[in-house]
Amino acid sequence: MRKVVFLVLAVLIVMGTASMILASEFHGAWPYLPPPNGHFNTFVTNAILGASMYHDLIEEPMAIYYWATGTWEPLLAESWKLDKEKSEFVVNLREGVKFNDGSELTAQDVIDTFYIGYLMHWAVWRFIDKVEAVDKYTVKFHIAKPAPKIVLERYIVRERVRAHSVYGEFAKKIIDLLAEGKTRDSKEMKDLRVEFEKFRPKTIVGAGPYMIDPNSITEAQLTLVKFPGYWDIKNIKFDKVVVYNGETPVVTPLVMSKEVDYATHGFPPATEMQFKRLGARILRPPIYSGPAIYFNDDIYPFNLKEVRQAIAYAINKDENAYVSLGQSAKRCVYMAGFSDNLVPLWLSDETKSKLNSYKYDPKKAEEILKSLGFHRDKDGVWVTDKGQRMEYELSVPAEYADWTAAAQNAADQLTKFGIKVSVRGVTYSQHPTEVRQGRFQMAIRDWGAGHPHPHFAFYTDLVSYNYLSGFGPGQNFPLTQKTKAFGMVDLNDLVTRSGEGWNEEEQKAAIEKLAVAFNELLPIIPLWERYGNNPAWDGVRVTNWPADDDSLYKNSPYADNFVTLMLLKGILEPVK
């Protein structure tokens, strides 16, 4: 009997010990489509984890960016150089790097990646016209159209390198067709495109620290397992990364039950409060964008800048921010058209001093409208100088909880002020199309962009939903405008110049001008800047999260996610 008891105890001790040396895991969450819809062709939509923060752990990019310092962390690339005189961008790859299928990283992998990008209409091909190998580990990009260094860097070194062993055949066909003088518009390229869209590799071959375990994929979760041959394996502390599938409502219970260590989803403030009550940390990285009120310029009096300014004064944006997303929304102080976090890096003190914050001031709003000859009707609703009552509809993507809250609050505030606004929800997949086609009166769409260069923010604010997008009339906001500050300005020209050319001083000057013009004209009214409310569990499976004021948290979670960086550099550690 004693022997049996002893044996049982021994078994239990061994099992207990074994459980302590089980694989260390990091649990995250991201929406993906499982097979057969989801697949492993990462150039094409619906690739599993494609374009997600976890994608960088599988198909590693050449470098990743630190937003706070404006510097790069070299990964698959050791160094690179922009030679403006020769119009060349040369990248030196790290030697001795292996893909998870055993093949070696060489210049050919980068060349294949970008030529398939050509077939897929990647934006980088607006600026380059050739990619070639200088030697086995050096790649040269020929710059056809000059652009700021940061723009080229983000298009080139931030790109994930795909394996020649998987995509080489297709890349060769593209290069051969180009050599024959065929372009993307040719029948041969279009046919190749159709064929490529159906290409389904059996797995993702990457040079990152993790690889997808295909047997682990279900519609609910999948597992990334450590690649032992990764070039920087000493910094990879977790054996596995488990990614749970789902959007916000289905990920919420996982976070509450501590089964997810970190999530980037946009949780409503009430859910965030519940997370905090349960003991989770809430990380708030800037998103560098947010919701804005867009106006249909074809509708009088939205074409008058004074009316737009009055509306900006009539909305308490601090209240709007808090109601929408609690502490994860902050009123835009500078109203410059791009993130307040980037303003100190791009605007001089003199320019900043010219910017109007449009702080809540309903009296000022009233003065402006009266100066235009508007008056209030018997029921308090404003009437324009042409006798039209100011009653409008504000459309918003119905599924975006924070934007609908912003829309409803703005509508309530404006209605109280005397501009009667009612909210209409439109399904999120349809809303951008409706706005781009001009089928709206007022609408909530995004301002800014998750990019460190303000050119992209202004592109969103002034072009993306305007007649120049090609989709339709959109806002129909004329891009040649008269301003008090500069007289006549061609905003489209300024947006273009801010993102092209070698002369960075000229680009900065264009951005300064754009900021002042935007602030005066207010083609859209940015309501607030969004910050993440990413829950993070410290001490369940993961520990060593940096303090809240760490500069890593300045990285946009959707562009250069800080958790990806922390996993790559071994900052986060498993709980022992």
Added chain:
Amino acid sequence: MGWLVKLFRNYVFRRAIRAFITILIVVTITFFIVRLMPGNPIEIYIGQLMSQYGMTFQEAKNAAAALFSLDLDAPLFSQYLDYMKNLFRGDLGRSFVSQGVEVVDLIASYLPWTLFSVGISILLSFSIGIALGIVIAYKRGGLLDQIISGISTVLTSIPNYLLGIILLILLGVQLQLIPVSMMRGTVSPGMKPGFTWKFISDVFKHAALPILTYVLSTVGGWILSMRGSTLNTLGEDFVTVAKARGLPERRITFTYVGRNAILPLFTSLTMQIGFMMGGSALVEFIFVYKGVGWALWSSIGQRDYPVMQGVFLIITIAVIVANFMADLLYGKLDPRIKAGGSE
């Protein structure tokens, strides 16, 4: 010629023709209705390319044009004729969103899970419902009747997706009885499909909560319906005569009361069986359960017309066949009704 007349007079044949025509009409209506939704898959794809990959509209449009073989600018009627031609060949088309994926394959991979979870749920909730319905009808007015009727009323009024969320939070977060990750999906990661106890038990484990959700959200309706039907039947003369004849109570309950009381519920049951093909989009969404409802939900968001049409076709066929079976079987259950007798 006589055989032709005989054929047309045959009830089953006439019902089959009617079913076929109904399916054609529904397929036609579905084809046009889904295209009335604002937006189309090409616009949505262009929008995705612009926002996810930073393309300009022209770049995204060129990329989309190279990709979509279906010309959505072609007259709608010619698109319809193409669709019907393919349908008669059993070709439901290919997903717009997932290039090269046959709709038939998609539905075939999702449908069994819906049939399994919803099928078991219907059987369970119906069985529990009629049993409890008879019990509380016999004990009408009593404490048991009040409690069960009350609970049934509450359960019937709670939407099934809300029940699902409540169960998830209660069992997984508050009480921590079941890991939330175990309540999601159809199988555990790495589970190899096969007729093994490991696989079968894993399937049941993962289906437990969706099934519980469906059962809780529908059992109340069956209980109340059976209760009402039983009370009506208890008042019938033949029950009084049976009691007067001194037949055993058990025999009266099952053979006389139960069998007659269940008849009105039978039609609802067969209709539910038909509709179960569509699954429940929201319940499958909450539990990330790979069923037809989940497929329908994501295809609507992406305007994946072929998948939507395929799912609606399956539901239509299932409901019509179920209705037809109900008509045939009803005659067997109730000798007073002869299928096609009125015709």
